[in-house]
Amino acid sequence: MPPPLLVDADATLGRNPRADVGDGGVTALLERMDRVGVAAALVGHSWSRLHDPATGNALVSRLVAGRPRLAACWTLLPPGTGETGGPEEFARSAREHRVRAVRAYPADHGYELAGPDAAPMFAALAEAGLPLLLDAPQAGWPEVEALARRHPSLPVVVGRAGYRVLRRVAGVLERTGNVYVGTADLSSHRGLEWLAERFGPGRLVFGTGMPERDPAESVTRLLWSELPDEAVAAIGTGTLATLTDLDGLT
């Protein structure tokens, strides 16, 4: 069986103010991907998180244009202030720009993940078939569960969970069907195998967190896992392909 295709659902372009990750450019990202065997990536931009989401979204779409291995991942804000547009407008524009997933940073951006302010945006994402990507430190697991229950057709992928969270994650995965775990910094020893055996590889989405995190972590962990080839392939690409359109990327 050939090596599984790896599509990274957690990569970022742009400078990082708290770590030396280089210039954050497309060339450097592609070099990192090549080094560890990642075929394609959904990429956000650090400006969307740390400067201005609307500006960062436009920038990342420009940067990935003409790059067949990269697809843009935009960041949303609650619609009340109009910064990233109204819900339908945002979702329609994302689709027009071939955005494959949307990120939210509720802790950094000052709103409640499961509150009423951002709810119309999440409903619009679900309607448009766009999954939501979250970093675990951005919201508590009860909030993630509340969001998933409120929007049962919205896939919610939670990455960067660390190594101290399986007691919380297990309950949320049991009680919901639309919460997924990203593999960037999913670092409990044999946690990947435990989650895949208990909940199925269809609840796990490959991500690296690069360049802030070393992509070699997620790649080595998955490829040297004790999981069967089919499960490795599902985590590497298959699960994400069920959540969003990967046409043209893989």
Next chain:
Amino acid sequence: MSAQTPAWPSPGSPALDVLDRRTPPPEFVDAHAHLGPYSLFFIPDHGAADLVRVMDRCGVARTLLSSHLAIQCDAAAGNDATAAAVAAFPDRLAGYLVVNPWQDPVAELSRWAGDPRFAGIKLHPSLHEYRLTGPRYRPVWEYAAERRCPVLTHTTSGLPYDDPAMVGEVAGRYPEVTILAGHSGLFRAGFDDAIEVARRHPNVVLELCGSFMHGDEISRMVGEVGSGQVVFGSDVPFIDLRMSLGRVIFARLSEADRRAVLGGTMRRVLATAPRAA
């Protein structure tokens, strides 16, 4: 590709084994690991047999470990657990004797003196809330100096218990003791401090596990202090063994440096010391 750029992965690189999902030959040495459950969070598999099975999967020949019971709660009972695990897998595991400064260090050192199951000593000053430079640790340094056994200490940059500068202080006091700076300061800003300590003290070795470590930092450390002062550690079963290993396997290192970090340097450290304890 220019003539100056080596092919990647270079022939023989373990990166090829990762990318092909092959099991590599058993040659790596893990200088920082643990064993057993931990109260703060769930660990799916934390037993010695589970660990050896995963070591087999990814080419780790030998692991040096201390039990979670020893570092978190009860050094004496935990050292018993470490010794039992090593006895079950004597060719694959070696123990660190945990010395808790509040739990009669002299008695614990005496109890295990000469026991071949222990290859070194493990200190966790920030967990035990006692500074690395404090007098309660004096018996440890004297013991390690006499027996030429390595001491692995946790380090956390910026904490009053085990900042890298404190490693430098004890390394200067006991130049005959090899001190492994666990996590190399732990935080990114702390890596610079740990590198500086290792540059000043040839008896300090940078150990690489931790949630903020990155292959780019590993390359930098080797470039700054040489692969003879850098060793791979995983922190398994806190952290997945393969995550920590992957950072070294894919780091921008010569294959000679990679082999040293992944085992050669730690083998040399152990060879200069009779079994510790």
